[in-house]
Amino acid sequence: MNGIDSSPIRKAFELARSIENPINLSIGQPHFPCPPNIIEAMNQAAKDGKTAYTLTGGIPELKEAMAKKYISGNGISYAHPDRILSTSGISSALFLLFNALVNPGDECLVVSPYFLMYPAMLKFYGAKLLTVDESFGPADLEKFKTNKIKLIIFSNPSNPTGKVLSKEQLHALANLAEATGAFLISDEIYELFDYDKKFYSIGKDYEKTITLTGFSKTYNMTGLRLATILAEKEVIQALTTLQQYTVVCAPSITQWAGIEALKTDMSSYIQDYKEKRDFVYDSLKDHYSLEKSGGAFYFFLKIPIQDEEFIKKAVEKKLILVPGYIFCESKNFVRLSFATEWDNLKRGMTALQELASRL
Ligand SMILES: Cc1ncc(COP(=O)(O)O)c(C=O)c1O
Missing domain, CATH: 3.90.1150.10 (Aspartate Aminotransferase, domain 1)
Structure with a gap:
């Protein structure tokens, strides 16, 4: 600490x-x-008594709606409810991921400038921080190929720079993940704030990607705490077990609001x-x-x-x-x-x- x-x-x-x-x-x-329709959906869920614990991984209706969103919105054809975990914001997703995946001394590559929680959490788990500037080209990643990298993480679009990584850069990161066996984590919390239509979900082309999708920024739901993780089944199973003993579940009425949010323009x-x-x-x-x-x-x-x-x-x-x-x-x-x-x-x-x- x-x-x-x-x-x-x-x-x-x-x-x-x-x-x-x-x-x-x-x-x-x-x-x-x-938006008021989202608030209304949340109120309705509360009035309908949907205030109990939900399934650890999230309500099936939200996971199904998210699978459809990943397929039609992000072009991730393999998305399926079994590969999705809903959690209490991306902050919780990061906590679960770093807890499950990172051991002391592990090397983790972060695209810089970075969201401040990444290095803070890596420090917390005793991992070693490697960075590459967001202006990198494929050749700049070559030197990391001999490292034993445990995970690679970036936010796209970026907090704090607003940078939208190019397809070429994303493919280079995926190639590095494949070559080193690292987990590739794409934090896409700002995906809709994409002003020049350049955003690309790397999960579309690289199936081992761990894609993080948040509701906080898109719908001003920062205090309502909702996000989803799309990953390989084994990863989702491990994270679900950990969630069971920590976060327990994403807030119930927020999950119902999330389904409505996905329908909101x-x-x-x-x-x-x-x-x-x-x-x-x-x-x-x-x-x-x-x-x-x-x-x-x-x-x-x-x-x-x-x-x-x-x-x-x-x-x-x-x-x-x-x-x-x-x-x-x-x-x-x-x-x-x-x-x-x-x-x-x-x-x-x-x-x-x-x-x-x-x-
Ligand atoms: C890049 C990035 N990821 C994650 C988060 C945390 O989001 P959440 O509210 O879903 O925990 C933020 C919040 O500022 C962020 O900027």
Whole structure:
């Protein structure tokens, strides 16, 4: 536990609370409300008395709906309810996976910048962290072929950069997994936030992929806790046994809400974020060196000074960001989230432009 530090995110929360009318661009969840039909389905499930433990692996109706979604939405033809486990958010899925798969000293490859839970959990289990930058090409993975890698993990689209990995990159990761016997974990929690239609599920081509699908971000269900894992049957069986003794099951009424969520059209929300993505890029491209985000709702902004110092200057303008060092080795980035109202975003861009002119 001593190796894990949760203070940077806590600090951002505390800062936001201490500033009057802050421009909070630090938040990692959508700003729109959970659609009312989903809430209604959850209420109905509660009224119908569906409040007991569910089967450990999840209610069959949700697993069936998810199998259909994987086949028609992700092109994963082999998806089947027997290969699916529903759990309490991707955070729980990661906890189960790392618990089941990782031993102390195991080498694990993480695409960097990374979601902060990956290295934290790997540290917790005493694993050794290897990283490869998200700009990698197939040749950059060659050097890992002689390593005894236990697992490879990435988020696609990425938190914190919004990068959508190319098909070529995904195939290279799958080839490395095949060559080393590593488990390949594709965290697809932001799959619908794909602004240029470039997202690809590697599970489509590589059957041993462990695909993680979350409801948190797509439908603003972060507090309702629901995700599914699609993997080979043996993996699902092991994780189900572990879930039985830990998480027990995903929240019952949330699972019923999940079935309704899958029927909900989120395209107008995604279109709003696409416009916000374009607005942020156009506002900042002449002031900072930045890659255009392709997905999720983040930009990873390169800054000319150290992140903590930049964050202090931003706070003077009421602007709250997350320091980049928690997502990668460098201290020259900050993460900004555009999952917010237009007014807030416009104020934020003005503050960032002013900051750039002073540096
Ligand atoms: C890449 C990524 N994976 C997983 C999670 C956790 O999601 P959940 O709410 O499903 O636990 C997050 C949340 O920020 C995330 O950004």
